[in-house]
Amino acid sequence: MRKKHKKIAEVRTFKNVFDYKNENVEEDLKKYFNNENTFIAELGCGQADYSINLALNFPSKNFIGIDRKANRIWNASKNGTNNNLNNVAFLISYVEKLEEIFKTIKFEEIWITFPDPYPRNGSIKKRLTHPRFLSIYKNILLKDGKINLKTDDDTLYNYTLKIIKEENLKLHFETNDLYSITDLPFEYTIKTKYERMHLEEEKKIKLISFSF
Ligand SMILES: C[S@@+](CC[C@H](N)C(=O)[O-])C[C@H]1O[C@@H](n2cnc3c(N)ncnc32)[C@H](O)[C@@H]1O
Structure with missing residues (x-):
């Protein structure tokens, strides 16, 4: 349980992790990817096995793994970093919020x-x-x-x-x-x-x- 709290406290400091509660989250994501490539999303991604494996195989596409649980996004983020992937990011969000977040992506x-x-x-x-x-x-x-x-x-x-x-x-x-x-x-x-x-x-x- 303590480990879970540590993850929840730490995850938002990771550079490939974004939070729907931040006002400019869509702009922040665009700055992170900094390219014109197409986007693919994984909803309820957990440790984001799909996003990670797709990102490894399709380096010219951008992937966003999305889950409401911050501790699961912690695992996903580590997974992305350990694979040296800069074409994958993770978003702490409810699927219900996606329409509000993605206006241009x-x-x-x-x-x-x-x-x-x-x-x-x-x-x-x-x-x-x-x-x-x-x-x-x-x-x-x-x-x-x-x-x-x-x-x-x-x-x-x-x-x-x-x-x-x-x-x-x-x-x-x-x-x-x-x-x-x-x-x-x-x-x-x-x-x-x-x-x-x-x-x-x-x-x-x-x-x-x-x-x-
Ligand atoms: C059964 S797990 C599957 C995780 C992963 N996709 C896998 O196949 O290993 C379902 C995941 O969906 C997330 N989830 C469920 N409802 C959600 C919602 N409304 N918005 C965002 N994430 C949600 C949960 O937090 C959980 O991580």
């Missing part, structure tokens, strides 16, 4: 990696593919920008497919058993901390890629 792609599934009917509004979140994503994505969801959870997977149909969105790819497919593109095969735990429990990994 627009994303080419959003990754939602193993979000809390909120399986109970009473908490449907908290699912990160609920229409209230989709309207936020629409405002921070470039035209034709993609949303990619990876999950182990059947309810969230089926719910997201239902929403894509109801909202008339474009479905690019979907599977309820990712690793039954051979020749997957690299970006589908990155394994996050939670993904590795689910795989150890022999759960099937689901992936959905869609746009507006």
Whole structure:
């Protein structure tokens, strides 16, 4: 517990970490990257395995890992620094705040990696593919920008497919058993901390890629 408090106190001093509570956070992020490259976001990134591995493989793109928990961003930040990455930054923020933050930065792609599934009917509004979140994503994505969801959870997977149909969105790819497919593109095969735990429990990994 003490370690967690230390991380929370320290994380905001790291040069690749930004906080939504800072007034000029979008400008600060632009100064940090200092280039015209395209942006990709990872929501609920935890230790940001997707952002880090994508950043290593796509040096001419900018990545932002976003999580509401400062101690998780501490781990993500160390991970980025240990890999000498200057094309990845981390933002302590609620997904709910992203529309307010990103007025000029627009994303080419959003990754939602193993979000809390909120399986109970009473908490449907908290699912990160609920229409209230989709309207936020629409405002921070470039035209034709993609949303990619990876999950182990059947309810969230089926719910997201239902929403894509109801909202008339474009479905690019979907599977309820990712690793039954051979020749997957690299970006589908990155394994996050939670993904590795689910795989150890022999759960099937689901992936959905869609746009507006
Ligand atoms: C189950 S963990 C998955 C972490 C990581 N993506 C992985 O696959 O290892 C879900 C993460 O989403 C974050 N999260 C949940 N709801 C969020 C929200 N509304 N805004 C920002 N982060 C959120 C949590 O703090 C947590 O780190």
